[in-house]
Amino acid sequence: MARTTPRSRILGALMLPVLAAVGLSSASCSSSSEEDRNTSIQDVKKIVYAVRQHTVVNGQDVQINVAGGMGQVFEYLRYVPGARLEVKDLATGGVENIIEDFPKADIANLDVSFDATKVVFSMKQNGDDAYHIYWSSLTRGDNGKFDIHQLTFGSADDIDPVYLAGDKVAFVTNEGYTEMGTRADEYNHSRQATQIATITLQGGDADRKLCSQNLSNSFNLFSMADGKVGFSRWEHLGPTNDMKTFAMNPDCTQMVAIGGQHGKPGNSLFELSETNTPNVFLGIITDRKGTIQAGTMVRMDARSPVDSSRFFEEDVKFDMLTPAVPTGREPSPVGRYRNPTSLPDGRIMVSWAKGFVNELDELSLTPPDFGIYVYNPKTRQNQLVVNYEDSWELYAKPVVKRAEPPILASVQNTTDSSVPTIFGSIDVRETSLYARHKNTVSGAQFDNTPMDEALKQTKKVRIIEGFSSEGAPGVTMFGLTMHEGAAILGEADVYEDGSWLAAIPPYVPVHLQPVDEFDMSIRSQTLWIQGMPGEDRVCGGCHEDRSKPVLPGGQALTIAAGKKAQDFNRPIGERTELPWYKANPGYEANEIQALLDAKCVNCHNQSTNGNGPQEFYELTTSNAITGTTETYQIPRMDLSDRPITVTYDNKVDTYPASYVSIFYPAALDMVMGDTTIVGTVPPAWGDPANARGSALIEKLNMTSSLDANKTAWKLGEAFSNPDIKGGTRTMHPENVGVTLTREERAMLIRAIDLGGQYYARQNTAFQPNQNDPVKGSGSQY
Numbered sequence: 001m002a003r004t005t006p007r008s009r010i011l012g013a014l015m016l017p018v019l020a021a022v023g024l025s026s027a028s029c030s031s032s033s034e035e036d037r038n039t040s041i042q043d044v045k046k047i048v049y050a051v052r053q054h055t056v057v058n059g060q061d062v063q064i065n066v067a068g069g070m071g072q073v074f075e076y077l078r079y080v081p082g083a084r085l086e087v088k089d090l091a092t093g094g095v096e097n098i099i100e101d102f103p104k105a106d107i108a109n110l111d112v113s114f115d116a117t118k119v120v121f122s123m124k125q126n127g128d129d130a131y132h133i134y135w136s137s138l139t140r141g142d143n144g145k146f147d148i149h150q151l152t153f154g155s156a157d158d159i160d161p162v163y164l165a166g167d168k169v170a171f172v173t174n175e176g177y178t179e180m181g182t183r184a185d186e187y188n189h190s191r192q193a194t195q196i197a198t199i200t201l202q203g204g205d206a207d208r209k210l211c212s213q214n215l216s217n218s219f220n221l222f223s224m225a226d227g228k229v230g231f232s233r234w235e236h237l238g239p240t241n242d243m244k245t246f247a248m249n250p251d252c253t254q255m256v257a258i259g260g261q262h263g264k265p266g267n268s269l270f271e272l273s274e275t276n277t278p279n280v281f282l283g284i285i286t287d288r289k290g291t292i293q294a295g296t297m298v299r300m301d302a303r304s305p306v307d308s309s310r311f312f313e314e315d316v317k318f319d320m321l322t323p324a325v326p327t328g329r330e331p332s333p334v335g336r337y338r339n340p341t342s343l344p345d346g347r348i349m350v351s352w353a354k355g356f357v358n359e360l361d362e363l364s365l366t367p368p369d370f371g372i373y374v375y376n377p378k379t380r381q382n383q384l385v386v387n388y389e390d391s392w393e394l395y396a397k398p399v400v401k402r403a404e405p406p407i408l409a410s411v412q413n414t415t416d417s418s419v420p421t422i423f424g425s426i427d428v429r430e431t432s433l434y435a436r437h438k439n440t441v442s443g444a445q446f447d448n449t450p451m452d453e454a455l456k457q458t459k460k461v462r463i464i465e466g467f468s469s470e471g472a473p474g475v476t477m478f479g480l481t482m483h484e485g486a487a488i489l490g491e492a493d494v495y496e497d498g499s500w501l502a503a504i505p506p507y508v509p510v511h512l513q514p515v516d517e518f519d520m521s522i523r524s525q526t527l528w529i530q531g532m533p534g535e536d537r538v539c540g541g542c543h544e545d546r547s548k549p550v551l552p553g554g555q556a557l558t559i560a561a562g563k564k565a566q567d568f569n570r571p572i573g574e575r576t577e578l579p580w581y582k583a584n585p586g587y588e589a590n591e592i593q594a595l596l597d598a599k600c601v602n603c604h605n606q607s608t609n610g611n612g613p614q615e616f617y618e619l620t621t622s623n624a625i626t627g628t629t630e631t632y633q634i635p636r637m638d639l640s641d642r643p644i645t646v647t648y649d650n651k652v653d654t655y656p657a658s659y660v661s662i663f664y665p666a667a668l669d670m671v672m673g674d675t676t677i678v679g680t681v682p683p684a685w686g687d688p689a690n691a692r693g694s695a696l697i698e699k700l701n702m703t704s705s706l707d708a709n710k711t712a713w714k715l716g717e718a719f720s721n722p723d724i725k726g727g728t729r730t731m732h733p734e735n736v737g738v739t740l741t742r743e744e745r746a747m748l749i750r751a752i753d754l755g756g757q758y759y760a761r762q763n764t765a766f767q768p769n770q771n772d773p774v775k776g777s778g779s780q781y
Helices: 012-022 451-457 559-563 592-599 657-670 695-700 742-753
Strands: 046-052 055-058 061-064 084-089 095-097 106-112 118-124 132-137 148-150 158-164 168-173 195-200 204-210 218-223 229-237 240-248 256-259 268-274 280-286 296-301 317-320 336-342 348-353 371-376 381-386 392-398 421-425 440-443 446-450 460-467 485-493 500-504 510-515 536-539 616-622 629-635 643-648 651-656 674-678
Touching: 046 106, 084 106, 084 118, 106 392, 118 158, 132 158, 132 168, 158 218, 168 218, 195 218, 229 268, 268 296, 268 336, 280 336, 296 336, 336 392, 348 392, 371 392, 440 451, 446 451, 460 500, 485 500, 500 559, 592 657, 592 742, 629 643, 629 657, 643 657, 651 657, 695 742
Parallel strands: 106 158, 218 268, 240 268, 421 536
Antiparallel strands: 046 084, 046 392, 055 061, 084 095, 106 118, 118 132, 132 148, 158 168, 168 195, 195 204, 218 229, 229 240, 240 256, 268 280, 280 296, 296 317, 336 348, 348 371, 371 381, 421 500, 440 446, 460 485, 460 510, 616 629, 616 674, 643 651
């Protein structure tokens, strides 16, 4: 059974002197900050926090659970019975347990109401329950009990609740959008992904609203002074695999980045809360796994230089508050921090544990000891508030009144998934990517060309839907690539003024690619974006300068707006996917292997490669854990469907020789383990999401959609990589008597630009859902 009565480290005789030293007694915690938006708060008399267990002892069997089987920077499935939700009087030292009638419960985060009379929290009552949202009074009623109300029900886990203006609560949930389940990122973490939802205190689940989906987890919500909802989001899009901070309106619209896209001092930025100064935040920086949701504390100043009441993700400033704590998972000499929150006097209430603090603590039966402390950023000292032996004290909040944010009127009031989201740009050529971040483009017509110059050649914007394992049953990775499943919703025309406009399906995550006259992406956006039904998401440009307005050039209305949005709100079966092999019936025309069989295999097969014999390189990998050794023989360019078995990202799988030949050279960085290569590795024939940087596309070349006599790479010149054979550039394979049409070349370009996936919904057992809970019977999503 779980240990539910831990011994307090703060003995009664020492309690008042310690609290006085901390400065949280009613006589010593007054606000002196001129920037404090809660100037009426004079002191902190009480705090509320969760006491969570991590150890279960059953006779000689001791079980340590610190990561819930996830080991990532978020948790919601970890359950160990015996949690308490405590209200502590800092003047008297008195402690009361709000959930005293739930002895087998566990708690997953909490928040205090703006008037400081209620606490909202996530609780799992027992091992057979799911996490649900509750609220409770912070004082006992006439019956001697705390007034507890359950707000959400059902089989889904609901966690991380936060109060919003107007008696609303936002939280995250793993509720499924489809019968196949919720979005489930196939790489590096849980098979389920959490999304954001909202309810009202009065209606609870009756007012439940699911927000737009992301491919990875959203969590750690916090309210903002301007009325928005802040949150952390795991961003997995191709090689991007980190944690950033976002905000949205309470009606689930306008999900935008606050910080972490550029220049954050570590992989993952999470557990944020807004300080007493609007748009200045406290958070944690750490590796994305292995440190039990703990790391070094950071202050993030996201205030716009033009208007400090707005955040400005282009030029966020990070101040490391605990510089002795590493930003990665290496051993920490001074422990790690969790759940920081600002106090009225500028100090920080935070959970802290000394020592290594790593998920390996589960194996060594030495769990870290998180307690609640007040950290002084000026002296860099922790002062003890409460720490019980054999448990964790987390999520501490001061019980103080706060100014309630303004209520942001809802502009989105339908859940009908047949109502599209409108995406577009006023001028796609407007960008700060070169001026601020020195982004350039190379390949084909570009040679280290500044991004703003390259974007002037944009002819279309490719809108790519991302999907994960719910869209490809049995698939845990989509091939020799970090990219998720991909479908082209459409390629919107870009008009003379740089504008474009498209109607796309709501709820689904998408990313964008500006495309040139050669059908190649100029850049691939590495941030998922999404919209609610009826939401209008028109930006200034392609990552335009956020510090100045972007206006239509010389006219009241853009050309795209005058022509209305192009309609890409299509059912799943009508979206363009490019299954590599064994396409399902009806999708054979989009199969890449069928194209290669028809046009390429005669010259590129197991025996021959062009006008010579096939060449091979050999890869030998050793697994230090299992002690096994595997050797793979990889052809330079075999475009047949002959099966080849290879290892990638610690996973062994079999693919056609064509897929391995094209993508394995670029995938070698993810082979992992002790690797020996014998022979010559060919150039990266296929570089996922970068067709213009792929040797195969340069070898084939491409004509312009505007001028059939114009080619992406000039004919007769040497290849950019001398390891590409054939002398000088031609329109291959026309130089050897085989005709490859422009559309066939475009298929190969798109297959690489989408991310080089092998699997699609159109070569797996995927079936479109017909009972979507968002819309009801007959939904296409």
